[in-house]
Amino acid sequence: MNVAEKTHFIEADTLIGKRIQKKDAPEKAAGKTRYIQDMVLPGQLHAKILRSSRVHARIVSIDTSAAKALPGVHVVLTAADVPDQQPIGVARDHLPLKGERVRSLRDEIAAVAADSEEIAEAALKLIRVEYEDLPIISDPQDALKPGAPLIHPEPHGADGKHLHLKPNAPIAFAGKPDNIAMQFDYTHGDLAQAEAESDVVFEDTFKLHYVTHCCMGVSGIIAEFDASGNLLMYSNTQVPFLHKREFAEYLHMDPSRIRIIQPPIGGGFGSKLDIYPFEVICIFLARAAQRPVKMVFSREEEFLASPTRQPVLLTLRSGCKKDGTLTFRQVHTLHDNGAYTSWGATTPFVMMQTFSSLYRVPACDYHTTAVYTNNPYAGSFRGYGNLQATFAIEQHMDMLAEAIQMDPLEFRLKNAQDAGEVTGQGMKFKSCGFKECLTTAAERSDYQAKHRDNIVHRGDAGPVKRGIGIASMLHVGGGAKIYPSDGCGTILKLDDFANVTLITGASEIGQGSETVLSQLVCEELGLPISAVTVVNNDTAITPWDVGVHASRTTFIAGNSAIGAAKKAKAKILAAAAKKHGCDETALDLRGGFVIKADTGEPVVELARLMRNLHFSDKAELVMTTFYYEPPSVHQDKGFKGDVSAAYAWATQVVEVEVDTDTGIVKMTKVTGAHDVGRVLNRLGIEGQIEGGVVMGQGYALTENLIVDNGVTRNPNFRDYKLVTAPEIPEMDISFIESMDGEGPQGAKGVGEAPSICIAAAAANAIYNATGVRIFALPFTPEAVYRALHGKAEKPQLQAWKVTTT
Amino acid sequence: MSLKHDIGFTLNGVKKRVTVDVGMTALDMLRDVVGLTGTKYGCGEGECGACTIQVDGLSMNSCLMFAVDCDGRDLVTIEGLAADPRADALREAFVEHGAVQCGFCTPGMVVQAAHLLATHPDADAETIKRGIEGNLCRCTGYKKIVDAIESACCGGK
Structure with a gap:
């Protein structure tokens, strides 16, 4: 650590943009990390849940007496044992233990805690449940038909009939007079005028399937x-x-x-x-x-x-003028909510942003109805509705371009936004590398030439056709002000050896946040990454954070960490200036030393300064706190407002080979260009993007949770097909550094972005290869084969303009 | 409540005797009886590879193997790879190449990769991809895992 003796002056260096190893990787690679599955507490019991064996039924009786009598069983619970249970979920329509009615096969009826998992499982088998079947709604369109059976009829509740409900009682008790879980309506611009100005209008229905997180x-x-x-x-x-x-x-x-x-x-x-x-x-x-x-x-x-990605039936109308100017988008979506309401129902928050603001859209009219069915319920999943929206929009972008005989890239560039623009929904693009994303991905993949050539070669002999497709995405990149606060708190302390403990509200879920936060702190304090210990997983210790979602952690927790580090730095430099009789503005921190800012000459080793401060008459420790709240705003009642402090952009070009004999689509290459503001940890961001691309590939080609009349048919990795190593495409990823003014060191969020436009680009690539456009996911061999042979059923959405009673 | 059986085997170079239920998997024995939790449960059906261990030099899904079938065999788990310098290089390569995100698939992936390198010391990227086909990863998109194994392969001499 005695740098000063060897090199008299300490040269400026930066950690930003470097390939920084993940702090938790050595433990994980050695198998030493203890996940929740690995934890054993003294005296711990093991619990199992009895789930419904019927899709929709009234529970006539539950008999747990034999289970309770089994040796080793400590507790058996049903709804009757917890009369005070409260409804959970986004719409408070969900009692954890179901006492009178089951609405899906996942419904919880009883639970056992026992000495071992085996005993708990044996006890479940001894529980007798008598059901009376009710009619099943598995097609969301049926849920809206007059006279459709109700999933949450009123009144009902944990204790049966005699309810004395307060006004605005939760749906779990009060029920609903219809099957409508949620509705969203958004509009900007003059739709009628925009449509009248259009030279080309397309209207198509798109069908997005069930996938799950795995x-x-x-x-x-x-x-x-x-x-x-x-x-x-x-x-x-x-x-x-x-x-x-x-x-x-x-x-x-x-x-x-x-x-x-x-x-x-x-x-x-x-x-x-x-x-x-x-x-x-x-x-x-x-x-x-x-x-x-x-x-x-x-x-x-x-x-x-566990939850699924939101399945969606979506009708999109879009128009443009002959000169390539987009005119309007009109959207109606039907969300299959499943039996209960989780975050899937609220994906319209994100979908409408994409419909209103991905490219310049003078008029946008958006409507979602989420309906209750007896299917599994949908939650939030990386991209949060944006994969679904982008799938429709970017296919229409290609169709419009083709109709006006314009190059698909030129058409997109003509409508892409620049920095400084404000969209109809009120999103302000302070940094915006959209056009650079488009041109970079197109140039690096040779998109335009390949796109033209592939069309020429569609008719060539041989079953395998090549295709190339382009799609772009817009997503929040600076948090999302959905909750009263979108902030994150940091507590930072330095010890007597100039080691830092960074106590942050932001959780590590594998994405690398503790590494990137350490990096940002070290950049301020001139310390190596190894000098930082991160504490980030205990609500009794860490300051508040809204959570890991909305691609927000690097941006929000990063700014919070920087804020705390800057305060620590100010304290340190002030102390050093006082002690060494110089001006604090002439000092800086570098390589573990306080240095003279102009020359890099060491003034004092930081660890020594820390000890001097601590063991002095003043007895001072350097400890700081910071709470960062982004300068975003809540949307108004019409869903308008600048909800994120920054927005991320990306363009992805997907290349495929379509075997027209078998319907097998091989994704050969993905060329991505991502406006990430600035690269902080190159190793980490590459990993996020590669992983996201392959997750998008699975969404497009292989993953399909088959829900058949309320029954999940493939609950295993044998039949639910995740992408495996030999199937991954070649990946060429570029980073567009638009240097966001509010972002930590200029960075924007990227966690969700890479999954978002793969399926849309794949759809365009399949069309480029074959001349056949497919409106439903996934592109499994069977689905593609049927489409190529004119046997695919085009998705239909009858429930256009649903009205509530 | 079920039949028990005494078995003996070598685990990470150490002789071991345990009593197990006859229906128990090798995975449950390692995690719950022996107490080594580096080997993960991912699916219990041999589809994800998170539970990969080496048995007599072959890589196996420990969830598909009965504990009683470990009798008389030589088992190596992720914890046992600590003694193997080649595996050390592999683990370092995983760290250096960013092949670890949530890390849940990583131990199985490292054990499988160690077996791959032992049997295919000159494996190229395509061979490596085939070699880890039975190990699922939801975070990384596999690219950095393949890069890591490839670097350990060539860099490890």
């Missing part, structure tokens, strides 16, 4: 109460502070008595944004048993009882 680490929780009744939860949640408050409401507890610790998380991707019944039920069991209770899913259970 985190390699299955869901799990451990709950325990201490002797004073305080609850400690080991949880995989992505939003610990929001959940602390929510759990308090569900459990009738003071939030201060709930503590959430997040062990390392085996994948999130949005799946851990909501509270699910299994978590509440496990807490009920722990409360009843007065022992720690652990519940971990099987993989089958993970497929059946």
